[in-house]
């Protein structure tokens with residue numbers, strides 16, 4: 742049977758690196774994006790140029806109708822899903838909690854937490870042996886921020902990743918006998934565009950010396966952990982985390 746991976750937020754950063762790596766391993770890849778159609782199309786072109794199969798779908802993970810459409814597109818293009826990477830995630834400008842309004846906090850939680858739930862729900866409906874599926878693997882992209890708390894920067898984001906961690910543990914146990922493994926990766930400071938949203942130019946350069954390995958990580962280094970968790974090499978690994986954070 743074909744291996745099929747759906748990666749949310751696959752147009753850039755960690756998601757794009759995961760898509761490219763998965764395609765090299767023989768997965769047919771569906772990658773979603775929110776607005777950057779050109780970047781997503783470029784990832785698809787790179788995969789196809791190397792002989793792989795890929796499809797880009799515009800879908801906001803915060804919108805249930807979009808998530809349903811995304812998974813239906815995956816079914817139609819490549820058949821049964823074998824792996825989901827819940828990668829799409831956002832942060833907001835650096836702020837103390839006392840200056841955060843409700844709309845900001847709700848938006849972060851809607852994308853990072855509700856979006857991950859909705860996508861995982863659709864994956865479980867397709868993968869669970871209890872529902873006639875053939876099993877599979879889910880990897881949630883959390884953050885080292887869930888342990889560190891991100892004080893003075895984005896505690897809302899850190900707390901959303903704390904929710905993703907708890908979701909990972911609970912869902913993994915819920916579907917453990919149904920052929921589905923659920924794990925998470927906690928990246929540290931990774932060289933991607935996400936830091937631009939923080940409002941601090943040079944955030945990565947400021948934080949990198951605080952990392953025991955004294956450098957930021959690459960999207961490819963995180964993708965390698967994601968792809969290992971999805972792989973059969975990790976067949977007895979569920980409800981756990983890989984810290985891809987250089988020791989931070």
Ligand code: NAP
Nearest residue numbers: 750752754755774775776777801802829830884931933935
């Ligand atoms: P990025 O470079 O900013 O890329 C974000 C991706 O998510 C893009 O593909 C974007 O699509 C997509 N996206 C954003 N909002 C979305 C939505 N509502 N619905 C669907 N897709 C959406 O981010 P990244 O650094 O690779 O981060 C990926 C994941 O790693 C996130 O969950 C992030 O929290 C986590 N993480 C990153 C770091 C880091 O230092 N980079 C550290 C810890 C954890 P468009 O291209 O269309 O905008």
